[in-house]
Amino acid sequence: MKEPKRYLVTSALPYANGPLHIGHIAGAYLNADIFVRYLRLKGKDVAFICGSDEHGAAITLRAKKEGKTPREIVDHYHAIMKKAFEDFGIAFDEYHRTSSPEHHQMSQEIFLHLEKKGSFEVETSKQYYDEEAKQFLADRYIMGTCPNCASERAYGDQCENCGRTLSPLDLINPHSTLSGSKPVLKETSHWYLPMAHHEQWVKEYISEGKLDHEQHHDPKTWKAHVVGQCMSWIDGGLQSRAMTRDLDWGVPVPLQGAEGKVLYVWLDAPIGYITNTKVWAEKKGRNWEDYWKSDDSQVIHFIGKDNIVFHCIIFPIILKEHGGFNLPINVPANEFMNLEGDKISTSRNWAVWLHEYLQEFPGKQDEMRYVLASIMPEQKDSEFTWSDYRDRVNNELADILGNFINRVFVLMHKYYNGVVPEISGTPTQAEEDAGKQAFESYQQIGKKIEEFRFREALAEAMNIARAGNKLLTETEPWKLVKSDAAATARILRSCLNFVADAAFCLQPFLPFTSEKIREALRVNWCSWDELGQGELMQTGHTIGSLPILFEKVTDEIVGAQMAKLEASKKASQVSVVEPIKDNIDFESFQKMDIRLVKILEAEYVPKTKKLLKLTVDTGADKRTVVSGIAEHYKPEEVVGKTVLFLANLAPRAIKGIKSEGMILMAGNETLGLSIVQPEKSMNAGDTVK
């Protein structure tokens, strides 16, 4: 591929229904920021674009739950995220938002263009509408009686009792699971993107990197899991997808007769990349189209692995169908980051929140940037632990980098009053080696960044400091100063240049630290390509002083963060108490046969994750029950236990096994499920009243 003139780099638009955590940062923001900062150092023309994704049903649901308006929700999180990004040094050119008028306009223009061109297929159908909740109901929000097996708990898309696939219209006595009311049928139309029409070229684009039969990119430069996931999608056949929704929060569909409809959030969100580019360009007096439509521009999307097919297949289809837009040259999706052995989870409050970190660790952005960059989930999931944070900050940042810089500053001031000495004589082998190593590292850093190997790039930058440490220890200038002034001067001047080189190369990764060092050195940086060509520190230049760059992380800090995680986990348990359900009469209660049963046998249901097949003694008979508890109890743990049981629940087939009744358990999201047992020793068959 030829060198482009411009780059358009995007990071996934974060969804504005919660704050940012370190998993987000390591997934799609820090890597993009490093990449962009590097390109800028190379003197490239780059637009780095992001913004809040503020539409979609999840936000309206959350608003409803919290008694707020969607606008209040997104305003709140947009502000938190924007500030957190800024404070953390993620240097977007533009961080805009999809609820803005500019974005609505852009999305509608693109939609209209496609509509006029006939890119969509409009399908009209009758769908259930909940008059109380004032909205159309997705299939799974409707329940009713199955026409096939008469189960009363069939969903709008499928009856889980008999396994039959249904449409909501098949249900007898349908009711809305949102309000409980009886929904009415209303006609509604939606605009579908017939992706099957595009299968041919998409396949070529992903597997061969060809677009319109011309080489567009080298697919070998794409990550394996990105290509893999796309190909599996394509091979499975591309289905039409509705690009509109019946919802009152989003970008309105700009057509007659489409009142109450909005663009599907997954359509409008990536268009946000375009809007936000335009917003930025207009502020800067540039032409946004240069970045999106010009032959000599490249588009790169940084995202997490949950977004792959959208960015590699669906959005490219929209862009190509629209015409004129560049398709991404690469989509370097990262995998996920775990936290202390567990998945990061917003709902369970198991996360290190970026805005909280910034508050609790003021001035320590680079420490977190370093750690996250070191463990980015580039090829597979990775794990953040506070003890690892401590080790990396202490052993690498403080001991190797910080200490090296400190050694050099101290020696420079001690021997030369901070003035760069003149050099003479022939360098020794050790000096040559160190210089070679530093140069090699510097070269590698750029190469690795361009290959999206940020962890290796960072390690290479650290190698410059390592080379410096080695040179100092091997040549021992504190001894040499008494015997060989020329050699001492050469070595310290080299080391000082290593400090400058390291600080320079670390700019994309540790911008705050880099700047501190630059100020102390009192130099102006050159461009990236000029770095290897001469020394940054010249004869006669006087350097300033530099305080200790990195404080050690104590065990107390680690302990406090661990305690905080545990505490917030517990707090989240308390906060998710379910509201009391509507009253029922005593007769309804009496209808239920709740009793104690003894579990006689238990085994896993093959090919499932959550199911156990149990044989229980109800006192009156023995029966088989399938229970979704396998993630919480092993078969041998439940055998012999006396547990609560709902005995007169209508039988139901699960995975081909007839289940007659239901084991009752206590449960919450954090701790999972727990068997409820009688406090005294009671018998199987005893009823619960």
Added chain:
RNA sequence: UGCGGGGUGGAGCAGUUGGUAGCUCGUUGGGCUCAUAACCCAAAGGUCAUCGGUUCGAGUCCGGUCCCCGCUACCA
């Protein structure tokens, strides 16, 4: 369950087109003392998840099995 990705010394990871298994941290021993008890050197430690196949030769290619992650299914 289907699909995709992954399983490499104590921990975290790299291993591009098949040719003696590397890196960082940790551990052990030694050196040094300018420096944030920091730095440098050396050593120990891996049947590359597992079984079988292709090959003169496989961590690297092919097939089976197990485990982890994501989407998906199951959860009365």
